[in-house]
Amino acid sequence: MKYNRILLKLSGESLQGAQGYGLSTDVLHSYAAQIRQAVEAGVQVAVVIGGGNIFRGLQGAGRGFDRVKGDQMGMLATIINSLALQSALENDGVRARVLTSIRMEPIGEYYAKARALEYLAAGEVVIIGGGTSNPFFTTDSAAALRAVEIEADVLLKGTRVDGVYTADPEKDPTAEKFDAISFDEVYSRGLKVMDLTAFTLCKENRMPIKVFDMDTEGNLMRLLAGEKIGTLVHL
């Protein structure tokens, strides 16, 4: 396989699937099946999931919620999604652990790098919930932080589009996709790959990012097998 240890960031928003809210069991099963194949191929898989299908702090602030409480609600939403994915993986016969950045035993163990590495080495999927545990950050930042921390080979950002484009492909039909692009070019073109906090953390720690469409089943394995899927952001 192309990578030995990956940090897979899954979008909370994608988890709602066609129903447009909450958790879609179809999407959960598709993600679980794809992750199972990666584990069976010997890849160590750590996962960070967003919470956008349930709550986003900024949305709450727009409706009069206190921003910090809204962000805390968003972080709790990522833990709900983490448990849902853990359950889907276990149903599929995959051993999976939820580690939380905020203490909440017995729902999940408190996150520590050493613990994550120990479970990964034992072939378990490690799902890290609770974001960074701090408000004013995003799940992309949590994914970048954990990717660097656990020394992943790459941060795989699974999303709704199949890579990084010259402009937002959902708004501009003439946008063209990059197979690869450097961090500097993303900055200079002002492209939206991740929020800049997350993006810069990756750049400064030489963590490559691969943006790809996780909603097309089989894409994760294609990518791991070295097929040209998505866009690689490199130094």
Ligand SMILES: Nc1ncnc2c1ncn2[C@@H]1O[C@H](COP(=O)(O)OP(=O)(O)O)[C@@H](O)[C@H]1O
């Ligand atoms: N240059 C670009 N290339 C690709 N996608 C872009 C670009 N600019 C904006 N986008 C948009 O960014 C969205 C993904 O953003 P993000 O909020 O990080 O998603 P997620 O909820 O999957 O984490 C895509 O659905 C796409 O419409």
Ligand SMILES: O=c1ccn([C@@H]2O[C@H](COP(=O)(O)OP(=O)(O)O)[C@@H](O)[C@H]2O)c(=O)[nH]1
């Ligand atoms: O370290 C973090 C990670 C997440 N969040 C909150 O959790 C919400 C859900 O995460 P996000 O929107 O990043 O998820 P996604 O877009 O991937 O569904 C965010 O809006 C933030 O309010 C936060 O405050 N700190």
